[in-house]
Amino acid sequence: MTPEILLVFGILVVVIVVLVTEVMPLEVLSMLVLGVLAITGLVTPTEALAGFSNPAVVTIWAVFILSGGLTRTGIANIIGRNMLKLSGTGDARMIMLIMVIAGGLSAFMNNVAVAALMLPVVMDIARKTGKSPSILLMPLAYGSLLGGLTTMIGTPPNILVSEALRTHGLTPFGLFDFSPVGLIVMVVGMLFITFVGTRFLPKHPPFEPERKGEKQVISQYRIQERLFRIHIPKQSALAGHTLASSHLGSRLGLNVIAINRGRKISLAPNSTDTILPDDELIVEGRLDRIQEMNNWGQLLSESVVPEENALLGFGMQVAEVRLSDDSPWLGKSLSELGFRNQYGLNVLEILRLGRQINMNVKSRKLIDGDVLVLHGPMASIKQLAETDGIMPPVVLNAEEVKEKYEKEKKIRLFSIPDTSRLLGMTVTESCLGDALDVQILEVIRKDGSAVVPASDLVFEPGDRLVVAGMSDLVGVLLMQGLEAVFDKDQAVVEDTSILQSDTVGFVEVILSPHSVLVGQTLQEIRFREKFGLNVLAFLRKGKVIRTGLRDLQIQLGDALLLYGQWKKLAVLGREPDFVVLTEKMQEVAREEKAKTALTIMAIVLLPVIFGWVPIYIAVVIGAAFMVLTNCLTMEEAYLYIEWKAVFLIAGMLPLGVALDKTGAALMVAEKVITILGPLGPYGVLFGLLSITFMGTSIIPTAALVVLMVPIALQTSAGLGISPYPLMMGIAMAASSSFTSPISHPANVLVMGPGGYKFMDYVKVGLPLTLVILALLMVIIPIFWPLVG
Template sequence: MTPEIITVLGILGGAVLLLVTGWLRTDVVAVLVLLALAWARAIEPEEAIAGFANAAVVTVVGVFVLSAGLQRTGVAQWLGQWVQRVGGRGEFRLVAALMATAAALSFVMNTVAIVALFLPVVMDMARRTGVAPARLLMPLAFGGLLGGMTTTFATMPNLLASQALREAGLKPFGFFDFLPVGGAAAVVGIGFMAVLGRRLLAGRGMEEPAPSTALPNLTQHYGLHERMFVLRLPPGCALVGRTLEESRLGSALRLHVAGILRDGQTRLAPDRWTVLQDDDRLLIQGTPDQLQDLAAWRGLVMEESGSEMEGWFPEHIGFAECMVAKGSALVGRTLAWLDARQSWGVNVVALKRGPEIFRSHLQDRRLMPGDVLLVQGPTERLAELRTGAGWEAVRETPRDEVAGGYDLESRLFTVRIPEGSPLAGRPLSETRLGEALGMTVLALGRGDTKTAMPGPDEELRAGDALLIEGRSEELRALQGFRDFELEREVSPEWGDFESERLGLIEVVLSPRTGLAGKTLRQIRFRERYGMSVLGIWRAGKALTHRLQDLPLQFGDALLLYGPRSRHPLLGGEPDFIVLSQAAQKVPLRTRAPMAVAAVLVFLILSATGWLAVPLAALTAAVLMVLGGCLRVDDAYAAVDWKAVVLIGGMLPLATALERSGAAAALGAAGVEWVRDADPWLVVAALFLLTSTGTWFIPGTALVVLMAPLALELAIGAGLSPHAVMMTVALAASAGFSSPVSHPGNVLIMGPGGYRFLDFPKVGLPLTLVVLATVLLVLPIFWPLK
């Protein structure tokens, strides 16, 4: 092997490793590949960025805009209503009509957009017809995937396969070239799902038909019936006279107060300023086990002496004042979001804003220009802050100035962990003193040894002393919270919480959400959206415990409770797909004819060849905007730039594989294996290899990687390059067997209540059916030799 081949294969191996493991986002991997190839001189600088001007990329951008226009003008919603009229209440007809419609829309919409658009339609359809959502949502996603096999520009794998032929000096696929083979696969696949596939489905609501209302199913699905209890506050209880916020039931004990029974009336979704009264009965969403933190806090022994700073901190631990600069990226962020301890290696002790000083519950405060943070940490960490972006000034602050200017010592107190404490043997983070009570553990004393800034994983022992900065009265109040009465025999029904003003609603994180990776606490969910999160459905499991600190993921389904007036506002949020048509944004129906006209222009120009497909797509996209179907900003927002960067960044790798000779070397090795094999077996093996690859690598990136290798294999084995490339493209679209094979599959997992194994259970037989159809039809229209 030449050095050039070794270099390119090394970059290829690194890219595959990163894509399979998911250590980095796919678009970041693509950019790294592009830069690695350029730095290694495997391609010219112009070739490194040529992928972003590729015809496939331009076409994809145009199709994204067309998809958004059809959605905004209500055309796709109208098609959903048509499906219900045609399908009636029969499950066979519903599945067939739904999959056929999704497949037809794939001509001008990408699969993710189709699934996102039809999610609320299908959920409403399930409620009205009594068919469980799980029997409809997987057919919806698979219908979109099958429809993507029918035309050259229906999916990115088809476009990229055609482009690979063009760059190899061969005739690219025409507009309808995929239709005979892909269309046959789509028809047979839809038939299989309507007759047999749906019977293999399992998921939420499969045991019995879906009821006319979603409430019983939702509460059972999320396990809320088992997570309700009542707390009664007898006269003299420590909580009486406090507001809900001051009670710390939510922040400290992670209990959600869904309602208050008072004087024979139920007050639903009380706000945080509601004052608790004698004999209030609190309807709690949670489990009594969550009260166990109280037992741990009650046992802490508060000490009157030993809380002065001197003697606790060695010389290398100091304080500094950091002023937030105007225009800093820190502005608008909360300290919980920034996670100063993890990011900067310091504790934030206080925040000064003008003449006012805030010392407690700092994690939820949003930073403003001119804010001064008092931080504690090692002197080397404080020095690093001076060079960090976002600060206008960083000044080391003497301890006496801290004690006087911030009155810090008056807020210091010491607690000791007694023998037999539940906290002994547990890490410091599990005390939840900072998260729950807004306190900061500044130091830990064990015998004669004192450790400043102990880490969250520091294991506590009986006899340990903790130097804490915070309000000692808050800990005393919770230690005194023992007079409540737990009414275990009461089992409230969630139907009691539904009213004209309040109700449940289910949402799914959208493909373009900016909330993935962030916790509910960091984004201040309740304050931001006015709704409470009761549960999260993820990967086949209902999560209802410690939701505030659980990072959200794309595809998560969230069960929300709050004012019905907020439901339509959620429908307009780009971060969510609301699973109810009633909460959707009102479509621009008067612009629907213009949207349909723009799509027809695209189809006619592309089919006749009067304009190249990329130019036809851009023309139709511009017509969408000029025709008032979309605003310019909406058109930009409709484009999945992550997908664009993925394609543009990975295409240079295909160029490098071909130019370096790596593709030829790998192809020659493959030819040795298949030289005497039957062409049908070669095509079948290639199909299975590619479709299996979608379990680990996105289909778009997979085609870019496979294309040069498949072409070399075809040439070396004497097979038709067009037949081989069509096989690769169709297989890359056959992502039926895994929920991670395609983003559309991820979207339906939560609403459908699917588990991971549901996809191979249905998807593997469907993949074999599609493979058999391709093997039968492909040689008729594209001879293998």
């Protein structure tokens, strides 16, 4: 084994680990790979960059634009509009029709775009026919994947294997060379899902046809369990404040979805609407949180702590400590570390990249270079200094503390009266500071000693609390207690129909597959401020999440329940980052351009079929005409290109070249021949198919094909068998991504709306994969003989 082979194998191992764990963006990985390959001399600089001009990559991004043109002109909408007329109400017929339409579209469109486009149509059909979305949505995703097998432009793996054949001096696959095998696999796969696979799908409650769609959504998310009424007394601290300045949403996690004032009810009020005495608020949230917060009303506000004692009184100090690049705290939050309990110190804020983070400090993941601003006894600070992974603490003097931190801290002193129900409770049991971003800095005992409160500290008679983080109305609420803000007799809202009208309602949305918001929180994207809509709940992997939504990172596959005015929901439907799961809220398609888009597609395909023009030239010209004829704008064209896939393929292609040039692919092929050769050509085909099927569950399909192609070509040459059946098998297996939600974006897309869990994909996808594996072993040698 040469040093070059060892090096390329080392790079390959790192690549596979990153692909599986996704510890960095795949686009970044691809750029690093081509850079490292060029620097190490495994490929020339020209070969390293050749992936971006590779005909396969050009074909892929141009097909994305063609697919975008068909999407924006409403081809799927037109078909879906007539779907219900043909499907009837029978489950099998409906499921088969959904898959056939999705599969037919995916033969010439990006299958992720097809799934996203058909999703609102299928959800509307489920509502109108009283079907559960869980029965229809996974077949939709799988139908789009199966349809992509039938043509060369149906899926990137087909394009890649065809181009690989051309690069190695062999006749590439034609546009419809995949059709004989792909059509048989598609038909058998659809029949299996319709009559067998659906038996393994979760049986969520079906929609009831006689009920409005909005009521169905409310029932699915169980919102009625968290709707209640609160009355605003005349002397309430909330009176006169707007909803935004009341902090009911940002601090207490309560969504005000209606204001009942006299005999008039205002639905989906704006954040600028003012709360008046005697208003009745209809609120969504945790009723028990209000009772927990009433514990603040058990405290007596003594005074504002004198400035000189705000942070440095009672023997306390403030210090800054920087995390080193090898700190074991990196990637963890203060809550996960149990920081205050373990070290007896408060973290006032985090200094990160020149900015101060003082909101949600406990839940922030720590990163390299963070500076923690600590508050507590000097002895605890010195003890922390002995911990590995942190730089020596810098203790601040009184002037530095006052200049840097005291100006921003609203600090008050509270005492616990002898009649308070807090006596005998622990800090955890009291929930003080849980709902509001308020911090108990220290508890001053009756004897004058002060301690930083651990979670198990028990409140005693005579205790005083030094509390930081109060501002404007929040401080008033803490002093008055919420019992003085709301009336005690909160009533549950049983009839949710009063919350819907011709102008206001509920709707379900998911992230678009083209969204750039993955991994961001609602607070970071300022969702409420931007769209004027309330997010009431998330549906993630079959589980409803209704608490802590502002700080929850949005994932692809999440479904969000929104409440607001229809006109604002319609604006959201035109946002490229979201897909609204009802067709009437979608951006109006350019259906007048549908015939133009279909004509362009036909003109692109005909010269390719007859061999007059290479496919990569034809699709580029077709993509240009999609824009020139206003089927879609240039901005939309950029949006429909899956840049992650383009960069990943372009960056991984040089790795395939390196595997070939260094002899690493030949070495692997020799191992394959040694192990599988005695079993004959069929054994080799079975082995390569099995490896590809297993790999597609954890590795992006395009990257998997790039890695498998040189091995397959070397294996076929070593055994003297035809490369075509092996390449056809790899393309089919790589595109059959059924066994997990993460194996293909189309699977993730339907996960939230369908209420699926990870194992639901395994239950249906694994047997389907085994059926397709057996089928490919039979039909590939018929159309593409292994020998001869």
